[in-house]
Amino acid sequence: MTVETGRLDATLLDVSIAHKITHWHECGGNGRCTTCRVRVLDGASHLSPPTRREAELAQARGWDPTIRLACQTSASGDVTLERIVLSEATASQLRTETVGREAGAERRLAILFCDMRDFTALADSNSAFDVVHILNRFFDALGDPILLNGGIISHYVGDQICGLFGLDDADPARICSGAIRAAFGMVEAIDRLNEDLARSFGIRIRIGIGVHFGNAIVGDVGHPTLRRFTVIGDDVNTASRIESMTKELGATILVSRAVAERLAEGSLSVTATKMTRLRGKRNDIELLAVDGFADPSPFTLAQRSVGRLLDHPSTFAAQFYANMFAMRPELEGLFVNGTGAQGAMLSHMLRSVVSGLETRKHVTIGLQTMGRKHVGYGVELDYYRTFRAAMLKTISDVMGAGLTREIEESWSVTLDVILGLMKEGAGAEFRRN
Missing domain, CATH: 1.10.490.10 (Globins)
Structure with a gap:
């Protein structure tokens, strides 16, 4: 769309808001986040020079010159641009920019794995088209809680989804709280999805979720022409193995003691605890089956x-x-x-x-x-x-x-x-x- 403004002091974000264009700006347009960024397609010479704050962000995140922060940039003439952040998923993926992706970086993360149970039986009893449709509905429903609680979707493997929390945060309590909230949100989301799947396909999906907190190496991995953001490390494997224990222990959500210790003591509603030896590990680990917060937030x-x-x-x-x-x-x-x-x-x-x-x-x-x-x-x-x-x-x-x-x-x-x-x-x- 084409819009006009007579204010030379108005930022690009101000112009969007004035014309009721939905334009992400998580920090309110104060240069604290990067969600209002735009890509300039034409008219770059009509834009104000980068502010100090914008220049620091651009250098730290490796932006090319066509990317500008809408809250820090004003125009003195015609400009053609496009918003970059249009969804929760895009906003979430921006967190990967804080990682030294080419060389890799080690981070303290909360790692969540969620798996659909009895997928083989579901695949055998439905057409291939329906299976793909159900999987897409499944990932759509379970991805939102990850994105809305400060995480990113790292990858999908078959009927499994992996979420990472803490890429742009250093507070272990907030990181682990976000992962736990995402797990509870996934249970809520699968309940809603099952209402529809029961009517349409006569099926109900069950899930298992494992959450662990520890070190992980993150960065771009793969052929030089097709690299993907990847997370690897022993603690990533531990999170995956914790998820696989949910079926054996009859739990929907299992978290490690490492996660629980980052939260206030007694903040989780724990239904069972168990010391167990995960496959491929030398030492026992304490797992907690949880079903909510002991003292839920008013929100x-x-x-x-x-x-x-x-x-x-x-x-x-x-x-x-x-x-x-x-x-x-x-x-x-x-x-x-x-x-x-x-x-x-x-x-x-x-x-x-x-x-x-x-x-x-x-x-x-x-x-x-x-x-x-x-x-x-x-x-x-x-x-x-x-x-x-x-x-x-x-x-x-x-x-x-x-x-x-x-x-x-x-x-x-x-x-x-x-x-x-x-x-x-x-x-x-x-x-x-």
């Missing part, structure tokens, strides 16, 4: 239900705006160009922020920046009360009988945190003005 139920709420994002957004305008009709005047494009941005923001409240380093500053920018759009502080009420009403409308009191309370707390951070930013902007 947990909101995070689990956000995917179901946004199965049809345009419908959710339309219902939200209808509810908000019914509560406060004058707010419709803020949307002079309608709510279609704005609705897409709302759904994207809601899913990303709710899922990443505890695992993404830049969420707080991103929400505060969003609040500051909303002041420029005419948003008053008392509008946030209406937004909250309309959002809770929409959640009730969409979930219907599936909305329990506990889920509603989780969403109430989650919205209070999100809107509280946005109001902090808005309040600072009002004081500055």
Whole structure:
């Protein structure tokens, strides 16, 4: 699409947002992340020189000159560009840039393996076309929890998926927490997927998940013309062997003691523990079967239900705006160009922020920046009360009988945190003005 701006001080990100173009900016456009990057196709001479922050990021990550940070770049003439980050998967894969990929690097990672049980029987009882369809649905459902909890999908092998956590983080507690949340999210996702598979194919899929924390060597491996990002090492093998023990021990999720020790003592709900000797290992290892957090985060139920709420994002957004305008009709005047494009941005923001409240380093500053920018759009502080009420009403409308009191309370707390951070930013902007 073609857009115009009369502001020479506006960044490329500002222009996108002003024209309701969904443009990732996890840190709120403060140069703390790289999710707003663009590739310049034409008109590079019309762009401002890289800021110090952008130059440091470009050098550290090995960007070519056509890649720019939209939040750090303004234009003085016509420019043709494309957004690079369009999905959770792309945003997640950016974490591999922090690794010394050519020479390889050793990292402390949480490594998750998930495997579909009884795949051979499923393959024998369905056509090849259906098997591929089921596998793609399986990987789609189970990949999202990895991506939404700060991990990347390392690789697929047959009916197995591997996730890595910690490529751009050095906090073992946050790394292991993200991996555990992903495991619990996978169990939730497979339950939802099974509802559909039972109707369509008369089958239900069971899974086993193993999580371990340790050292791994990461980097690009393969023929010079076709190298792939790869993770190798003894602790990677250990994670895979832990997953293979789930069937033998009758558990869905097994984590090593190395993972549990990185979390606060007693934070996991442990159903069983076992000292065992993994295949090919010399020493016993303690494994813990877990089924949740002993003291769940107040955001947990909101995070689990956000995917179901946004199965049809345009419908959710339309219902939200209808509810908000019914509560406060004058707010419709803020949307002079309608709510279609704005609705897409709302759904994207809601899913990303709710899922990443505890695992993404830049969420707080991103929400505060969003609040500051909303002041420029005419948003008053008392509008946030209406937004909250309309959002809770929409959640009730969409979930219907599936909305329990506990889920509603989780969403109430989650919205209070999100809107509280946005109001902090808005309040600072009002004081500055």
